[in-house]
Amino acid sequence: MSEPRKTYIRPLDLKHGQVDMAHGSGGRAMAQLIDELFARHLGNEYLGQGDDGAVLPATGEGRLVMATDAHVVSPLFFPGGDIGCLSVHGTINDVAVMGAKPLYLAASFILEEGFPLGELARIVQSMAAAARDAGVPVVTGDTKVVERGKGDGVFITTTGVGVVPPGRELSGRRARPGDVILISGTLGDHGMAIMAERESLGFESPIVSDTAALHGLIEMLLASAADIRVLRDPTRGGLATTLNEIARQSGVGMMLQEKALPVQPAVNAACELLGLDPLYVANEGKLVAICGENDAETLLTAMRTHPLGEQAAIIGRVHADDHHFVQMTTAFGGRRIVDWLSGEQLPRIC
């Protein structure tokens, strides 16, 4: 991606124009799309280098963290966000939960022939705003175009790089019996915002996605001096899947308290209507934290002082279990196993 040139016959038609195959050809049409859309909105000193890759400052003694996510959410626009900001938040969060400071993003676009250029511009602007707000620039990118009917509007893969300071160790492998499990806020908001939009549920007040970059919250938690073992953002597959993954990685069991799980009434209602369980519904701005038992209150207090953690709660504990089961004490005092999702629940939620 390089500096604008002024030699195009006419500017991109954002009102009526569409993506065509030439936008992916490597020629003049692609250069124009990059100049007038991607470079214009996402522009920064690194993207402006205009080479095949971005050359970035040395990262020194901190360990590198790298995470990647393809985004295929449908619909592309939903209450609270769109595929553009989602693709920035999602990858920043994957880097930040490793305890790293997110530094740079790369973005690759797969566009379907015929996609309206005006919608693409909205998506890129949303991406740019999310990257700016988070302080994490998109430093390099790529654009491909596939024929009509061979894609679905826009797919975006973002890859993030960050740096973990020496001595900091966070991993899904570090949960131990006795540890306490916290969640930073309500469950299922993102997934149900998408589902409500897709099914045209038409609630009085729409459910709004919680899509957000969590690195600010995480930085605050890490500064709280609590002994945090695991951080994870419970996205696809929801809290249940995330906890099963951690239980498997750490070789432990977990017990949740159903009463303690924060769920918005509208999300609960939509879940009941669609026969879904909020435990399995994706979040895009929530954090699971697991810490030593003595630090749970400190961590909860720290979470609640941040705008993204106001509804934080302690939701369960880790215990020894050779089966690595995640279980739940239900609101009625019974127990049930919170198993892995076995089939398809919510396709294309992120």
Added chain:
Amino acid sequence: MSEPRKTYIRPLDLKHGQVDMAHGSGGRAMAQLIDELFARHLGNEYLGQGDDGAVLPATGEGRLVMATDAHVVSPLFFPGGDIGCLSVHGTINDVAVMGAKPLYLAASFILEEGFPLGELARIVQSMAAAARDAGVPVVTGDTKVVERGKGDGVFITTTGVGVVPPGRELSGRRARPGDVILISGTLGDHGMAIMAERESLGFESPIVSDTAALHGLIEMLLASAADIRVLRDPTRGGLATTLNEIARQSGVGMMLQEKALPVQPAVNAACELLGLDPLYVANEGKLVAICGENDAETLLTAMRTHPLGEQAAIIGRVHADDHHFVQMTTAFGGRRIVDWLSGEQLPRIC
């Protein structure tokens, strides 16, 4: 991606099985796909961490390089390669042409419902072999599934990270009047291998893609002590597009010698048949190098000692030109402008 678990009811059916929506759900089916396919073939200590991102060693004082590429090539399998190895080579090359040592790759897959698992396994194995041969591991990944008719088999985005030693400066902005332009081998092999396959041209001996990782060749060139200003791999849009990009970035003109351009006879024949110009056809294992005039012979000699540079040639020179035109002295002694590609020539070539 995490350590294999043994609790799936039956192994993936690579003979008759297909990708279904559950493979993208974040649940058990996805975990099985990751365990039995991605982790099994691509596995390494970083991928095995099983967290949302990979934690990698500190990279120290060298500057970071980051490059990303979406791969949407059609067909997925072609003479000389497939989307798997192509996606490894392409991104390694984008990192290496910045003068960086490629260190790590991230890979994101967008799979279409119904895609045969056996073909996916072939692609992942090819990726794994390419990554192993290049010494650049895939350290983190992501898998999404889209409904039948919303994708086209498999799309793969790879992102690479590497490190440039202090003091080394390579960029498309560094070409100067008087510099010499070299190419490491024949033009258009990859693009014509794809086109011949797509059009079922059925030559006696098929045209074979040149897809290859160039970092070994590049390392050798950088060790040759020639003053290299620019390295670039002329992929989508071919040599013509790459040189136009560099001319624009550096604010210079260029003059090529048609007689000096190496093109295989079969590629020339296929180009003539399809009305294509090899100058605009993609390469996936070729290198353009621009160096100071006094170093051209040294660089040419160095290129030719490497297996990937045996047919290297000096093909032109850089001169001052406010219009930043790339021109060519034709085989008949005339001159023509080698312009940017203005429409679509070869869609989905990489």
